[in-house]
Amino acid sequence: MNFKSPNFTLGLFCYFYFMNMESLYAHFLECTTVCTDTRKIEKDCIFFALKGDNFDGNKFAEQAIASGAKYCVIDDKNYKLDARYLVVEDTLKALQDLATYHRTKLNISILALTGSNGKTTTKELLNAVLTKKYHTSATLGNLNNHIGVPLTLLQMHQDIELGIVEMGANHPKEIESLCKIARPDYGLITNFGKAHLEGFGSVEGVVKAKSELYDFLKEHEKTIFVNEDDPLQIKQIADYPHVYKFGSSKWSDAKLELLKSQPYVSLTFNTTVINSKLAGSYNFNNIAVAIAVGAYFEVNKEDIINAIETYTPTNNRSQILEKGSNKIIMDAYNANPTSMLAALENFKQLQQDHKILFLGDMFELGDTAKIEHQFIVDYLEKNNLGTAHLIGKNFYQTTTKKNNILKFETFDDLKSNLNSDELQHSFLLIKGSRGMALERILDLL
Structure with a gap:
């Protein structure tokens, strides 16, 4: 090895000058939570100075420390005042890499979901069902993008058995990127619809982009949950063996049929009637997903029914x-x-x-x-x-x-x-x- 080569010298400089992941993770473990907004600083948090189109988070690092942050992760060395300021090459990438590193340290399974409609309602229904048997942690609100997914992962701890991660996107390759961060073991797509056409270009573009979740799961031989009554979804998982299917077919792994949707959705699950508090037939699929996933994870049938029937929508959703x-x-x-x-x-x-x-x-x-x-x-x-x-x-x-x-x-x-x-x-x-x-x-x- 040429110890005098420019590449070696630069690499050595980067290793010692910039915070490496193992060291950054050790600092993260000392903190109570992760913050990216100085208006929401919590005592002893670790603050990531992210950049946007109209702001530079580095400029708020000193304010974050003054407000109670234990450490500040910055990518401009000019704002480093003391050892509490941790310099990285890129704060966003550091946040994402830290989330992935943390995810690998946790002995948990991750269930990822995306889709054009119903993601947040489905996520909440999934959490309501799965929490009946497991210690779960799910995406808060709609923190489902390139910043929200890392924050979702970083708030999970060792006691969690199953993490539920919602993934949103408005451009191709975003779901692929989020999968590389979260590394899901299970996944589902609620549906393909006319959403974010400005970024995807067409419904075909939507299908291709959302199916990046399926592509990741198939590449790593993970499990996919799919609505057997949705021909678009069935087409995307053709010949893939690790699939749990739900729908109206008698050959479905979980047989579910819509009874009525007025004023609320009622359905049957393997002949058992379930009455929800969700309005609109479009919510049938969201409910069906949660029931099917619950059945796969062997949640007690009575607990599944109770979770669905007691779930009340909030935040202007149906x-x-x-x-x-x-x-x-x-x-x-x-x-x-x-x-x-x-x-x-x-x-x-x-x-x-x-x-x-x-x-x-x-x-x-x-x-x-x-x-x-x-x-x-x-x-x-x-x-x-x-x-x-x-x-x-x-x-x-x-x-x-x-x-x-x-x-x-x-x-x-x-x-x-x-x-x-x-x-x-x-x-x-x-x-x-x-x-x-x-x-x-x-x-x-």
């Missing part, structure tokens, strides 16, 4: 609320063309005299935005679901000849023109992308 004389389906957690159409189909089936809709723009559709929003308007014209209030720039640019389809470019426009006296003794559907924040409509009733 909630049925009452306010005054009105009953409301609050589904404003997020929206894309697939989930929007599913919500409308479900609302159409409701046997109610006076129905009103509040629909907000669907984001991240790229060049297809105009077509997809017009498709929803065309659906409303063909199906009389009641008075529809469409909110947002995309819906505002659509065309309609119906007097019962009202368009508002902004939420303030809706607020200024809405006659709350007309919103009495009605059944409402509120659905839109998260950025529309349509839960504000509740304050107008």
Whole structure:
């Protein structure tokens, strides 16, 4: 070995100058938790100074220490004031590598899930079922991206037996990257739909990108859970042996059938009737996934039933609320063309005299935005679901000849023109992308 070569000298410099993973992990173990936001610093946490388009976390390192952080991980040596500042080459990569390193130290199995719709609800149902038998840890909220997944892994500890990791993506290769970080042992895809078309380009692009989870699991000979009634999913796992199938077929490993979806989803699990508190037939698959996975992991059948029947949706996801004389389906957690159409189909089936809709723009559709929003308007014209209030720039640019389809470019426009006296003794559907924040409509009733 040439000890005088430039490559050796640079490598030696990097090894001693930058924090190596074993040393960084030792510092991590001294801390209570991981933080990436100085507004949420917890005492004795380890702070990662991440960078964004409009900020440099290194500039907040001193503030993090002053607020109670035990260590700060930075990638600009100019901000190193003392031994509490740990210098790495790249803070984001260090966070991700640390998460993977921690994951390898834990003697646990990881169940990963992704999909176009229903990820968060499915994750919560899975956790409700699996926690009946195992010590579980699941993604908090929607921390499902290149930062959220590492944070999810780093909050797991040795007592955990099964980790549930939600994975989101809006561009190709993101799921592949998240799989390399989390290294799942099991996985499932809720569905393939028209979501994030701006990044994926088409539904075919969605299928290919989401299936990166299946690709990882197949490469490492891990187990896949799949809905046997979904031909797109069956196509993706053709001839793969390590598959646990659920669906309506008598040959399914877990036989599940939808009984009704009004007002809530009821289904059978191997002839046993289960009554949920989730509205809409689109939630049947989310429930079915949780039941099937629970059966695979040998959770007691009565415990599975109890977990499903006592689960109550929160955070604007398929909630049925009452306010005054009105009953409301609050589904404003997020929206894309697939989930929007599913919500409308479900609302159409409701046997109610006076129905009103509040629909907000669907984001991240790229060049297809105009077509997809017009498709929803065309659906409303063909199906009389009641008075529809469409909110947002995309819906505002659509065309309609119906007097019962009202368009508002902004939420303030809706607020200024809405006659709350007309919103009495009605059944409402509120659905839109998260950025529309349509839960504000509740304050107008």
